[in-house]
Amino acid sequence: MNIRILSGTPLFQGIKEQEIEAMLQCLSAEEKEFEKDAYIYRTGDITGRLGIVMEGSVNIIKDDVWGNRKIIENIGQGQIFAETYACLKGEAMMVDVQALGPARVLFVDVKRILTTCPSACDFHARLIRSLMYVLAHKNxxxxxxxxxxxxxxxxxxxLVYLSQESVKQGNRTVTVPFNRQQMADYLSVDRSALSGELSRMQKEGVIAYEKNRFQIL
Structure with missing residues (x-):
């Protein structure tokens, strides 16, 4: 397990690597590998564990009964998912979580964060504060x-999406984490309509792009 990645996550921010190693046993942490397109969680699942992406990335997906797909969010290395459902005991998930490519995920028992353990570890207060930060950030x-x-x-x-990514990445040239179909799903639009609009925007000099790399002109 790469402790260095964990030390840079919002949940373990400011905690020394040697302390994290001790924490993981107390938190019943478990790491699992997933193949490309594998489902980590499905709609209707009930979980008490949040996931931390150690390698690769995952998509949070919402499918309706007619088969229309929307990508709610892309979760990359070091980021956290399912924390809201893990905190709400017995709440069934309303989304799917799917590996975008080969991925490794560390699962952490949220109950162990919120409940003081018998050995009276002194890190629970820090983890609770960090978890509150994670929930606020997700909002x-x-x-x-x-x-x-x-x-x-x-x-x-x-334009709104590319503008957000430009601010996030600190550059007018950005790389988005989606292929064209996934980008259409994220924007809740038809793929062919998106491709046509991107082509028109490029011809008009609004943007320039190649695959998933975009420049705002």
Whole structure:
């Protein structure tokens, strides 16, 4: 297990690597590997464990009964998922979590974070504060997603999304974590319509792009 990756995650931020090793046993941490497109969680699952992506990335997906797919969020290395459901005891998941490619995930029992262990470890207060930060950050992410899918026109959705990524990556040239179908799912639009709009935007000099790399002109 790569402890260095964990030390850079929001949950373990500010905690020394040697301390993290001791914590993992107390938290019943378990690492698992997943193949490309494998489902980590499915809609309806009930879990008490949050996941930390150690390698690769995963998509949070929402499918409706007609087979339409929406990508809610992409979770990369060092990021956390399923923390809300893990905190809400008995709450069934309303989304799927799927590996975008080969991935390794560390699962942590949230109950062990919120409940003081018999050995009276002194790190619980720090972990609870960190977990609150993670939950607040996820709320911000969902707010940004609403900003993306609220505009009625496809072009506005593309520009809002690319603008967010530009601020996030600190550059007017950005690399998005999606292929064209996944980007369409994230924006809640048709793939062919998205491809057509991107082509028009490039011809008009609004953007330039090649595969998943975009430049805002």
């Amino acid at each position: 911000l992410v969902l707010t940004k997603k609403m900003d993306v899918i609220t505009p009625k026109s496809l072009r506005e959705r593309v």
